[in-house]
Amino acid sequence: MKLMGSYRSPYVRRTAVSLNVMGIAYEHDPVAVFDNQDDVRPHNPLIRVPTLILDDGESLVESYAILDALDEMAGDAKRLIPASGAERRKIMKMAAIASGTMDKTVWAAYEGRFHPKEKVHRPWVEHNEEQALGGLGYLDGLAKAAGGDGWFAGGDRMSQADISGAVAFSFAALARPRLEVADKFPNLAAFSARCEAMEAFSSVTP
Ligand SMILES: N[C@@H](CCC(=O)N[C@@H](CS)C(=O)NCC(=O)O)C(=O)O
Incomplete structure (x- = not known):
């Protein structure tokens, strides 16, 4: 593929x-x-x-x-979101908030990238940034609850919530440096750093 x-x-x-x-x-x-x-x-x-x-x-x-x-x-042994039930709903929600955080970060970045400077509408940029910060705050809470070596949904292995959460954080840090997300969300920053050190992440850097 x-x-x-x-x-x-x-x-x-x-x-x-x-x-x-x-x-x-x-x-x-x-x-x-x-x-x-x-x-x-x-x-x-x-x-x-x-x-x-x-x-x-x-x-x-x-x-x-x-x-x-x-x-x-x-298949069931390797899938990153369970096929059904409450655990699926829980992880789907976490991953959806992570991907929504990506959306809002991208929209804030596109406003400046695709409009001439005089046509950039600051309130719209700030609106999207505020929503991205909301998503990152939620993910920071999940990272805090996971502790130093746990995962967002509990359990003993990484799920799609962890992957999307870590990627959403790294992208926001890269694309919106002025938001200083590492300072605002230290738990998520540490969680993301732990993930980024893994081969699955470090072999696919932006
Ligand atoms: N909801 C889509 C978003 C994909 C998306 O927006 N990709 C961007 C790159 S970050 C893109 O292809 N942009 C081109 C465009 O929208 O014209 C997904 O999850 O795959």
Whole structure:
């Protein structure tokens, strides 16, 4: 299978880390989606990444849907979100807040990236930043409860909540340095540093 998109995208990166954690081999195409739209369009009409191309040519889009398909392929012993029940709902919610935090960080960054300086609407940037900070605060609480060597949902192994939470933090630190997220969220910063030191993360840095 081939994963399209740069690791600078938090959605691509959470997919790559998940593939690594599950031990699924893949090829990486670090296509820059804004500069190479024609490369992505045949596989994804939205021209977005991640796009995952399976060996038979079928393409999968949207990171949550890609991750769901990968969980099914990996099977019960390796899946990162349980298949059903209360534990699934719990981890889905945590991962959804992490991916929503990515959304809000991206939206705040896009406002400055794609508008001429005089057309950047500061209140909209600040609105999105405030929502991203809300998500990071929630994740910081999960990291605090997990302690120095635990996981967001409890249990003895990493779930999608941990992967997406750590990636959301690293992306916010990189994309919005003015928010000083490491100072504001020390528990999440420490949790993210612990994850980033693992091969599954350090082999797919932005
Ligand atoms: N909800 C989507 C978000 C994907 C997304 O926004 N990807 C960005 C890169 S970070 C992208 O492809 N942007 C190109 C565009 O929107 O034009 C997912 O989870 O996969």
